[in-house]
Amino acid sequence: MTGTTPATRVTELPAGWLREHMHEALAIYGEAMGYDASVVAGRYGYAVQHTERPGFRAVGAFAATPDGEQLVGFGYGYLVAPGQWWHDQVRAALDRRTAKRWLPGAFEVCELHVHPEAQSRGLGRRLLHALVEGVDAPAALLSTPDADTKAFRLYHADGFVDLARGHHFPGDARPFAILGARLPLRPVPGT
Numbered sequence: 366m367t368g369t370t371p372a373t374r375v376t377e378l379p380a381g382w383l384r385e386h387m388h389e390a391l392a393i394y395g396e397a398m399g400y401d402a403s404v405v406a407g408r409y410g411y412a413v414q415h416t417e418r419p420g421f422r423a424v425g426a427f428a429a430t431p432d433g434e435q436l437v438g439f440g441y442g443y444l445v446a447p448g449q450w451w452h453d454q455v456r457a458a459l460d461r462r463t464a465k466r467w468l469p470g471a472f473e474v475c476e477l478h479v480h481p482e483a484q485s486r487g488l489g490r491r492l493l494h495a496l497v498e499g500v501d502a503p504a505a506l507l508s509t510p511d512a513d514t515k516a517f518r519l520y521h522a523d524g525f526v527d528l529a530r531g532h533h534f535p536g537d538a539r540p541f542a543i544l545g546a547r548l549p550l551r552p553v554p555g556t
Contacts, residue, residue, distance in 0.1 A: 373437065373483075375491045378423040380416040383441065387412055390425075390439045390476075397478040398510075415475060420444030420502070422472075424495045426479065426488050438488045440477035440496045444470065445506065451475070455506065455543055458532045467528060467545045472502035477516075489519050497550055504545050508534070511542040520544050523552050 383390060387409060395405035415421065426438035445452040451473060456464050474496060479488045497505050509516050511530055525544040532541050 372429045373426055373486075373488065374434075375424060375426045375438075375488070375495050377495065378425045378439070378441075380421055380423065383423045383425075383439070384413055384416050386436065389436055390478075393436065393439060393480045394476060394478045396481055397484075412476070415441065415443060418443035418449075419446070420472060420500070422496060422500065424492050426483070426492055428483065437483040438479035438492050440474065440492045442472050442474045442476075442496060442500075442505070444502060445473045451508070454532075454534055455508070455529075458529045458543060463528055467504055467506060470502055471504045471506045471545070472497065472500045472548070474505055474507040477507070484515060489516065490523065493519070493523060494550060497548055500548060502548060504547050505550070506543065506545045508532070508541045508543050511540040517542065520546075521553070523550050 391405050391408055391412060394400070394408065395402065416423075421441065421443040423441035424439065425436055427434040428437045445468060447453065447456070452468065456468060459467070474493070477489065477492055477496065479492070506528070507520065507525070509520060511532070523546065525546040527542060528545045529543040530540070532543055534541055
């Protein structure tokens with residue numbers, strides 16, 4: 366694994382490219398989230414299906430290597446809709462007023478991960494902004510472990526607010542925070 370350099374590029378990824386390289390992307394997901402190989406393997410089918418959802422968009426971060434480039438981070442999302450697992454889980458976690466205000470037409474930042482060896486160099490922020498730039502949605506929503514992590518601090522610094530805290534998704538013992546930001550993103554001054 367190489368560290369990121371100023372030459373690390375962030376670019377939009379075609380859905381087909383991500384489908385072909387999903388194992389590579391999900392390996393980064395597993396490393397970043399601390400999941401074991403069985404959890405990562407179980408995610409593959411869902412992730413490929415996500416590439417077919419309305420409003421799907423993906424971005425990747427590539428670091429230069431002696432042999433070309435290596436994927437060191439990625440993100441993807443799509444428009445949320447009733448009947449989608451994450452939408453329905455979040456709808457149940459939010460009070461009625463908050464759900465009505467935030468869910469309709471929102472863009473879910475489904476995955477956004479940087480390999481641990483490439484973190485703390487601004488790649489997460491670059492990926493986040495590239496992912497939601499120009500998205501035709503009133504808001505971006507996401508869930509992240511409910512802890513004082515680099516990711517949690519990044520989201521708050523970039524204008525995300527707490528919609529729910531301490532939510533438990535089936536299959537993960539950790540509590541999660543559900544966050545939302547109006548688009549376009551406007552970083553919070555002084556953070």
